[in-house]
Amino acid sequence: MHNPPNADRLARCKHLLAELVAFPTVSSDSNRALTLALAEYLEDSGARVWTQADATGEKLNLFATIGPECDGGVILSGHTDVVPVAEQPWSSDPFVMTQRDGRLYGRGTCDMKGFVAACVTMAPEFARRNLAVPVHFAFTYDEEVGCFGAQALTASLQKRGIRPAAAIIGEPSQMQVIDGHKGCFEYTTWFTGLEGHGSAPDLGVNAVEYASRFVMKLLELRKALQARAPAGCPFDPPHTTINMGLLAGGVAHNVIPGKARLEWEMRPVQPSDADFVKDALERLVQDELLPEMRAIHPQADIHTQIVAEVVGLLPEPQNPARDLVMALTGANGAGLVPFGTEAGLFQTIGIPSVICGPGSIAQAHKPDEYLDETQLDLCLHMLDLLGDRLERGPVT
Known part of the structure; x- marks a missing residue:
């Protein structure tokens, strides 16, 4: 110029x-x-x-x-x-x-x-x-x-x-x-379980274990998103990505962790991908994880905080x-x-x-x-x- x-x-x-x-x-x-x-x-x-x-x-x-x-x-x-x-x-x-x-x-x-x-x-x-x-x-x-x-x-x-x-x-x-x-959607998901002695894991609700299952679902979704890449998408990589940035929970090796925190993000190449991920996670939480957690501890919870959703x-x-x-x-x-x-x-x-x-x-x-x-x-x-x-x- x-x-x-x-x-x-x-x-x-x-x-x-x-x-x-x-x-x-x-x-x-x-x-x-x-x-x-x-x-x-x-x-x-x-x-x-x-x-x-x-x-x-x-x-x-x-x-x-x-x-x-x-x-x-x-x-x-x-x-x-x-x-x-x-x-x-x-x-x-x-x-x-x-x-x-x-x-x-x-x-x-x-x-x-x-x-x-x-x-x-x-x-x-x-x-x-x-x-x-x-x-x-x-x-x-x-x-x-x-x-x-x-x-x-x-x-x-x-x-x-x-x-x-x-x-x-x-x-x-x-x-x-x-x-x-790409968009940048950032989240923190909080898991609230029930602490207890590590020798009796069935009597507690292990927040780290449920957080890990949430992570495994994100890994499954990561693969599914690759198949959803739009034809001719110019981005590199050409599909929506998911990243787990931090997973923290627990206090000691012999204590059932009552709290866990997962910080994660996705970078959508198209708005429908964000809906796809959030819908799948909502079904996991409502249909599987929370019923299991609350069967032991009615106050157990999983809550996702939106840090930012920038299209x-x-x-x-x-x-x-x-x-x-x-x-x-x-x-x-x-x-x-x-x-x-x-x-x-x-x-x-x-x-x-x-x-x-x-x-x-x-x-x-x-x-x-x-x-x-x-x-x-x-x-x-x-x-x-x-x-x-x-x-x-x-x-x-």
Whole structure:
């Protein structure tokens, strides 16, 4: 992608990025101050802004619009939360952006405050244009822990009747065009049995044994999912996967364990696979495991907690968002990524979606996270070309 130099624009964006990095918006903490600062920047640029709070009031989504009140515009989407820095060996303060050798170091520079800064930097330029359709800004909370902000925001967009023609999710893709990734469904299943002396196993309810039977069912389902792989599926592997991440229970070799915990995940390539797995597990629990457990101990239980259910982004033959960003960047194709994003949530409510943003996922979540200045400049140039395109009319 040809990128005419614009040193002033890049300097303004870097200054804003440094301000955003200085807000320590780890997902466990509030993003309120950062979001209100972004709202002020955008309002000063002429945007119409509204925010949406979670139940605590400490987490905020932001949605802003520049241009006419009509359908057919484009959403620029990013999340404001970052992953923790605790126990990571940073060589500088992670919440003070530093510049070295053309790289911008700091927590969130790459994932993904760089894209957010680029969008907000371009807001005054969008406002000066005679846009035929609007550009929207969607900045969310809690992406890193389950895309909870985007779930609330997309529901609100539906309720408000906001119907953009495309969404660009600026996750770090090295400005490559990405039109697909698997979903990520994470769970913790708790098993409550009845403790007792190991010499009389029939008098207790062994939570670890029942957890093990649950695991064996997951292993059976893993094989069944391979046979359910859709024809021509582009993912690698081309089927839904299941992984057991942690199994813990018991206190000693001679005690019947009364508690067990299983942490597991699946990565669906199609929504029906998730239903297939959950239905099979529900039958196992209700028809076999719980009746056996409660025959000995009526208070025995199996409970599955949903940690996160983030839908995938399904590659589609017709995708106006992908085609738009390919035209803006000069790309001649689109790819897939192994990590999850908020893109599938926008796709689910009928907004064609694509991933394209500055930086590499290889630098995300690590100590000394950084973003190359050249990537930031490429992103600004893409957004400038987007403004040209939106002056001409709807993208579909």
